[in-house]
Amino acid sequence: MLRAAVTFGRLLRRAGLAAGPDRMVEFVRALEELDPDRREDVYWAGRVTLCSRREDLELYDRAFRAFWEGKEVRTLKRPKTRMSVSLADDSVQPPKKTVERNESGEEMVRLRYSPVDILRKKDFALYTSEEHAELNKLLADLKLSGALRRSRRLEPAPRGRHDPRRTLRGAMRTGGEPMRHRYRKARSRPRRVVMLCDISGSMASYSRVLLRFMHAGVISGERLEAFVLGTRLTRITRELATKHPDRALSEASEAVRDWSGGTRLGDTITEFVDRWGQRGMARGSVVVILSDGWDRGDVEVLAEQMMRLHRLAYKVIWVNPLKAAPGYRPIARGMAAALPYVHVFLSGHNFESLEELAWAIAGAASEREGGAR
Amino acid sequence: MSEAGNGRRGALPPGVSRSQELRERLQGEGYLADEGLSTAIFLALKLGRPLFLEGEAGVGKTEVAKVLSRLLDTTLIRLQCYEGIDVNQAVYEWDYARQLLHIRTAEAFGAEEDRQRFEDELYTRQFLVSRPLLQAIEYEDSTPPVLLIDEVDLADDEFEAFLLEILSDFAITIPEIGTIHASRPPVAVLTSNRTREVHDALKRRCLYFYIDHPGLEREVDIVRLRVPGADERLARQVATAVQGLRSMDLYKPPGVAETLDWTEALVALGAKELDEALIEATLGSVVKYREDQQRALGAGLQLLTGTGGV
Numbered sequence: 001m002l003r004a005a006v007t008f009g010r011l012l013r014r015a016g017l018a019a020g021p022d023r024m025v026e027f028v029r030a031l032e033e034l035d036p037d038r039r040e041d042v043y044w045a046g047r048v049t050l051c052s053r054r055e056d057l058e059l060y061d062r063a064f065r066a067f068w069e070g071k072e073v074r075t076l077k078r079p080k081t082r083m084s085v086s087l088a089d090d091s092v093q094p095p096k097k098t099v100e101r102n103e104s105g106e107e108m109v110r111l112r113y114s115p116v117d118i119l120r121k122k123d124f125a126l127y128t129s130e131e132h133a134e135l136n137k138l139l140a141d142l143k144l145s146g147a148l149r150r151s152r153r154l155e156p157a158p159r160g161r162h163d164p165r166r167t168l169r170g171a172m173r174t175g176g177e178p179m180r181h182r183y184r185k186a187r188s189r190p191r192r193v194v195m196l197c198d199i200s201g202s203m204a205s206y207s208r209v210l211l212r213f214m215h216a217g218v219i220s221g222e223r224l225e226a227f228v229l230g231t232r233l234t235r236i237t238r239e240l241a242t243k244h245p246d247r248a249l250s251e252a253s254e255a256v257r258d259w260s261g262g263t264r265l266g267d268t269i270t271e272f273v274d275r276w277g278q279r280g281m282a283r284g285s286v287v288v289i290l291s292d293g294w295d296r297g298d299v300e301v302l303a304e305q306m307m308r309l310h311r312l313a314y315k316v317i318w319v320n321p322l323k324a325a326p327g328y329r330p331i332a333r334g335m336a337a338a339l340p341y342v343h344v345f346l347s348g349h350n351f352e353s354l355e356e357l358a359w360a361i362a363g364a365a366s367e368r369e370g371g372a373r
Numbered sequence: 374m375s376e377a378g379n380g381r382r383g384a385l386p387p388g389v390s391r392s393q394e395l396r397e398r399l400q401g402e403g404y405l406a407d408e409g410l411s412t413a414i415f416l417a418l419k420l421g422r423p424l425f426l427e428g429e430a431g432v433g434k435t436e437v438a439k440v441l442s443r444l445l446d447t448t449l450i451r452l453q454c455y456e457g458i459d460v461n462q463a464v465y466e467w468d469y470a471r472q473l474l475h476i477r478t479a480e481a482f483g484a485e486e487d488r489q490r491f492e493d494e495l496y497t498r499q500f501l502v503s504r505p506l507l508q509a510i511e512y513e514d515s516t517p518p519v520l521l522i523d524e525v526d527l528a529d530d531e532f533e534a535f536l537l538e539i540l541s542d543f544a545i546t547i548p549e550i551g552t553i554h555a556s557r558p559p560v561a562v563l564t565s566n567r568t569r570e571v572h573d574a575l576k577r578r579c580l581y582f583y584i585d586h587p588g589l590e591r592e593v594d595i596v597r598l599r600v601p602g603a604d605e606r607l608a609r610q611v612a613t614a615v616q617g618l619r620s621m622d623l624y625k626p627p628g629v630a631e632t633l634d635w636t637e638a639l640v641a642l643g644a645k646e647l648d649e650a651l652i653e654a655t656l657g658s659v660v661k662y663r664e665d666q667q668r669a670l671g672a673g674l675q676l677l678t679g680t681g682g683v
Contacts, residue, residue, distance in 0.1 A: 022577065026420070030580075033419045034392065034412070041392075044412035052576040054427065054567070054583050154457075164469040165461075171473065178473070186457075238570075270622075278624065280527075280568030308624075 001036055002028060008067050012050060015063045016254075019050045039068060120351040123324070125205035135209065136245055138351055139216045160185030191285050191314055192223040193361055196272060198291030199228045199256065200263035206321045206349065208249075210290045213354055215240045215248050225281060228256055229268040229291065233275070265291060265334050266301030273308050286361055287313040290348060292322050293335025302334050306341035316341060317360055319348035384517055384560055385418050386444050392416075404433070404440040405587075405595050413582040414441070423540045423561035425576055428584035431628020434564040438521035441560060448518040450559070452505040454528035460535060464506045464545060472500050496549035506535075509559040510545050517557035525575075526565040533575050541578045589616050592632060599633050602640040610647040611636050615659065621672060623665040635659040 005028050012019040019027075030045035043064055051060050120138075127135070156166065166182035195214050199207045207228075214226040218240040226237045239251040269289075273282065287309060295302050310316055320335065322328055324347040330336050339345065344360050347353045389395050395418075396411035406414065414437065417424035426434040442449035452463055460466075472495050479491030494500075503511060509520040522536065539545060543558035563579060565571055587595060589612055596608040603611070611632060619626040627635075638658045644651055653670070660666050 018573070020577075026422070026580075029420055030416050033416060040408060041412070044409050045416065047409065048413040048416055048580040048582055051583075052425075052573060052581045053570065057583060165467065168467075168469045168472055171476065274624065276568075279566055 001031065005031065008046070008063075009050075011067050012060065012063050015059045017050060017056055017059055017063070018052070023050050042068070122351075123349050124209045124321070125349070127209075132209075135351065136212060139212050139354075154184040155187040157183055157185040159183050190223060192225065192281065193217065193286045193288065194225045194227070194277075194281055194313075195288045195290065196227045196229055196269070198263055198265070198289075199230050200294065202263075202292055202294050203290075203321070206290075209354075210319075210348065211240075211249060211252065212245060213357075215245055215252075219243055219248075225276075226252075227272060227276075228252075229263060229265065229272075230256065231264060231268075233268045233271040235276070263291070263295060264297035265293070265295035266297045266299065266305060269305040269309065270301060273305055273312070277309060277312055282309060282312040284314050286315045286317065288317045288319060288357070288361065289338075289342075290319045291334075292320055293318075293330065293332040293338060295332070295334030295337075299333045299337045303337040303341075306338045310341035315343045317344040317346065317357070318342040319346045319353075319357055321347060321349040323347040324349040324353065384421065384445065384557075385415075386446075389415075398444055399440060400598070402440045402443050403598055404436060405591060405598055406437075407587075407591065410437075410582060410584065413580055417562075417580050418560060420580070421558055423563055423579040425563045425565070425571075425579035425581045426584055427565045427567055427581070429586065429626070429628055430566055431630035432584045432586060433629050434584055435521065435523055438519050438523075438562040438564075441562065442519040445516060445519065445560065447514070447516040447560075448512070449521060450505050450509045450512075450518050451521045451523060453523050454525050454532070456527055456529055458528045458532055461504070463504050463532070464535060464539075465504055465547060466502045467496070468500050468502050475500070498550060501547070501550070506539055507545055507553070509561075510539065510543060510553055510555045512559065513556070515557075517555075518559045520559040520561045522561065522563045524566060525563050526568045526571055530572060533572050536575055537578070540575070586619060586626075587629060589613065592616070592629065595629060596632060596636050600636045600640060603636050604645065607639065607645060607647065608636065611639065614647060614652070618660060618669060621668060623660065623668060624662045625660075625665060627659045631659045631661075 005024065009019045009024045009027070026049040027046055030049050031042065034041035034045050036042060046064065047057070047060055051057055122131070124135075154161065154163075156163065160183040163182040163184040166184075167178050167180070170180050170182060171178040195217065197207060197210050197214060199211075203210075211228075214224075214236075217224045218226055218237060219242075224237070225235070226240050228234050228236055234256045236252040236255055239255050240248045242248040242251060276282070277287075306316070318338065320330075322332075323345065330339055346357050346360060348357055385395070386398060389398060392408075392412045392415035395415045396406055396408070399406050399411060399414070413424060416422070424437070426437060428434055438451075439449060454463075475491060475495060479487065501507075505520070509518055512518045525533070525536070540561060540563075543555040544552050546552045561579075586592075592612040592615065593605075593609050596603060596612055597605065600608070615627050615632045615635070635655060635658045638655045639647070639651065642651065642655070656666055656669060660669050
């Protein structure tokens with residue numbers, strides 16, 4: 001039984017579940033308490049000990065079926081290969097080999113070919129793969145931080161709420177007489193930033209770079225949540241949390257099943273607001289939507305959802321790479337419908353505009369909620 | 374880690390040795406669990422592990438802890454989490470007023486050597502006010518308490534760090550006093566609505582279960598069990614209507630809690646059968662956003678009464 005359990009664990013890890021040794025021990029102990037000959041018991045023992053979030057359940061179910069029915073085991077290995085295919089599909093993404101070679105040195109040479117300041121203004125859609133590699137370095141230096149909000153946590157302050165603990169500590173020194181009263185007040189901390197990146201076909205020239213941008217934000221240690229919008233919504237915060245940009249991106253692309261399909265912007269934003277936003281993620285946070293506003297779904301839906309988002313969020317920033325085109329007017333129906341509910345409308349087509357975006361996100365920082373009250 | 378061994382001694386209710394039996398006992402206490410949930414609870418009790426329950430609002434997560442305390446015939450200690458909750462509100466706090474008085478007493482009566490003693494006493498157990506988590510650890514009774522840590526996702530991540538020690542070793546370290554171990558580890562239940570992802574380190578110490586909305590048949594059973602005043606026909610109609618509402622793409626789909634509220638409202642009105650007028654009058658007890666109510670009404674009430682066929 002032990003051996004079977006260990007093999008099963010290996011299969012789960014390959015399927016993407018974090019079934020570490022501690023969890024496996026727990027699994028085996030759970031089996032001992034139940035009836036290991038009953039399939040339901042084995043199923044539930046594994047499910048409560050080896051899964052730790054809702055997304056795990058589907059993976060677990062598949063792996064379980066494969067393992068205990070002895071069939072389809074091979075299908076589980078497939079996600080890996082599918083991932084690399086989807087990466088190659090995307091023409092903007094530099095081939096992995098190029099990136100690795102670049103990282104092994106040769107910086108000076110490439111700098112001469114693509115001087116940084118030209119690169120800064122160049123439209124991402126026109127980038128060569130070498131320039132993409134260069135961009136990664138620029139992005140690594142970009143600082144992202146959310147606007148400040150008042151936290152409920154208290155910190156020492158010259159005035160504010162009375163702090164009996166520190167007052168008493170002080171009183172010890174003066175023979176029990178609280179000579180100096182101490183106070184504390186709510187600490188402010190950066191607001192959460194939520195980024196939603198459109199990865200539909202029409203955004204293909206930009207979405208790779210924007211994902212890099214999100215990655216830079218996620219690993220900067222700020223409270224940042226990353227989602228991609230395709231035919232459906234996928235949360236990729238976890239996948240992007242790896243420091244190494246290529247690994248982060250390939251993990252993210254593994255999580256996303258619908259690269260470069262059509263977008264139903266209204267529906268995916270609905271999904272975001274329903275499943276995450278309204279429950280707290282969007283409340284009081286800075287929401288950044290990176291999209292060209294092409295929506296194949298019902299525009300009414302998008303407008304309604306943007307209104308909800310507008311009510312929940314502290315600031316809604318919309319980044320549209322098409323905005324930079326001369327004579328651009330928001331005629332994409334989705335864009336036109338969403339615009340009334342957007343606080344800041346930016347372009348995001350080149351590096352400079354991304355810097356601007358980083359500023360806009362941090363810019364709301366000086367506006368403290370406390371002042372408004 | 375050896376302290377966790379304490380937890381290994383199961384805290385199953387007397388007479389229960391299999392998960393199926395536990396399921397029946399839960400039902401006896403008015404909670405209908407499916408096989409998965411009852412197995413999860415069984416394992417949590419048997420292995421002495423905290424149970425981490427996730428799911429939509431109103432699917433009965435908190436209820437699990439309540440029913441467990443009834444079943445085990447023990448106290449329920451509840452910690453409601455919120456943003457900014459800290460050690461002073463969740464674990465312990467020093468009783469400053471008493472400490473101050475104590476110092477004053479020392480001032481008034483004490484000789485020089487006494488004063489030292491008074492000061493030493495200042496940070497001892499008698500000046501400590503215990504909050505829910507410390508209460509659960511210090512609980513002195515033959516049956517351990519049920520500790521409910523409700524909506525842990527609402528607390529900020531700093532707070533999760535405090536929970537780690539408590540949930541893995543069932544111990545609390547107070548710098549001035551030392552580490553306090555639980556003689557009998559509490560039965561811990563954590564709930565989350567997923568407003569944010571709770572840290573893996575915390576989840577790893579728990580058994581995880583995701584509670585879904587129940588299917589039609591089980592919801593009918595739940596209504597019948599919890600609202601005995603409702604007859605079979607009404608229960609089925611209400612459950613069908615709620616299932617219909619859930620598929621309607623509402624901002625806040627009704628949970629089991631709403632189903633029960635609604636049934637109770639209907640029973641209070643003396644309803645034997647659901648009709649459109651009744652739904653219109655009582656919709657507020659099941660659908661709580663104005664937009665949702667409009668959507669539900671717009672979709673047509675005959676759909677909900679079941680006459681339109683769902």
